[in-house]
Amino acid sequence: MVSGRGRSMPLFATLAMLYFAQGLPAGLLGKSMPALARDAGLSPEWIGLLALPALPWALKFIWAPWVDRWGSGGPDHRKRWILACLAGVVAVLAVAAMLPQVWLFGAGFAVLIVMLFLLNLFSATQDIATDGLAARLLTPRLRGLGNSVQVSGYxxxxxxxxxALLILVGWLGWQATLFTVIAMLLLVALTAWRFDEPLEPVRPRKPVTLRWWLRQLALFWRRPGLAVWLLILLGYKVGDGFGARMIKPFLVDSHWTLAEIGTLDLVASLVGLAGAGLAGLTMMRLSRRVALFGFAGLQALSFIGWWWVASWGVDA
Known part of the structure; x- marks a missing residue:
């Protein structure tokens, strides 16, 4: 495990870059694609299908045990998973860059859905390996800071x-923008490749079989209080998922340009980044229960604000 602060800095830098690489496709799917699709003339019903490619993030627990165990005990166990997933993301983006934007958001929309699904599959699998790397190498004392690095990088x-991607599409076009993203991901891959992952000690483990997996899944669902936490998490994410995904198409319909939408999103994201940085300080002063319900109330107020804007209109 990483113990000294000086020794932990290369790990923190690597984790920040890896979570940054996972945030890129998430921003592309969740925020840029709805705006680009609406700008291309797709109806809100078709835009709603853009949520389907995010399924790997919800289902990654299915193959997480295999990622954690397959290749364990060998050199660079998780690094090899991470590099393979980054290669997959780069390959998908390279193919997307070669295809016309007009075709992808028109006759080739089904191809776009498949490509976005693969993008999320690779990113979600990388997340499993990156989380495993952080959990293994960070001591309990450093995990709070590690979580801040995770959120900030993402x-x-x-x-x-x-x-930023929406702004770049307006300036550089579809192909040049995607190749810019690819260049950034290659820098992340280089950082991961240069990171020296300590050899994982070999421990006797039962083979990952379907029977073992079903037994572990049953134990997970029997945890006390799990149903309550699932309701809380659903309440947090369902509203955010439904509301945030349609904000960009709404702004397109209100005659905002992609550059203007990108600028607004950039400002909002910077505020969110500052909030992530302040979260740790807030948790030191508030109890978890107060923080949970307090910030849930603030989130509800933000969607009330969007309801007001949708009801009364907004000009570009």
Whole structure:
């Protein structure tokens, strides 16, 4: 495990870059694509299908045990998974860059859905390996800071994958923008490749079989209080998922340009990044229960604001 602060800095830098790489596709799918699709003339019903490619993030627990165990005990166990997933993301983006934007958001929309699904499959699998790397190498004392690095890196990736990407599409076009994203991901891959992952000690483990997996899944669902936490998490994410995904198409319908939408999203994302940085300080002063319900109330107020804007209109 990483113990000294000086020794932990290369790990923190690597984790920040890896979570940044996961935030890029998430911003592309969740924020940029709805705006680009609406700008291309797709109806809101078709835009709603853009949520389907995010399924790997919800289902990654299915193959997480295999990622954690397959290749364990060998050199660079998780690094090899991470590099393979980054290669997959780069390959998908390279193919997307070669295809006309007009075709992808028109006759080739089904191809776009498949490509976005693969993008999320690779990113979700990378997340499993990256989380495993962080959990293994960070001591309990450093995990709070590690979580801040995770959120901040992911948020920065989302900023570039959403607001900044929309601005770049307006300036550079579809192909040049995607190749810019590919260049950033290759830098992340280089950072991961140069990271020296300590050899994982070999421990006797039962083979990952379907029977073992079903037994572990049953134990997970029997945890006390799990149903309550699932309701809380659903309440947090369902509203955010339904509301945030349609904000960009709404702004397109209100005659905002992609550059203006990107600028607004950039400002909002920077505020979110600052909030992630302040979260740790807030948790030191508030109890978890107060923080949970307090911030849930603030989130509800933000959607009330969007309801007001949708009811009364907004000009570009």
């Amino acid at each position: 948020k920065i990736g989302m900023i570039l994958g959403s607001g």
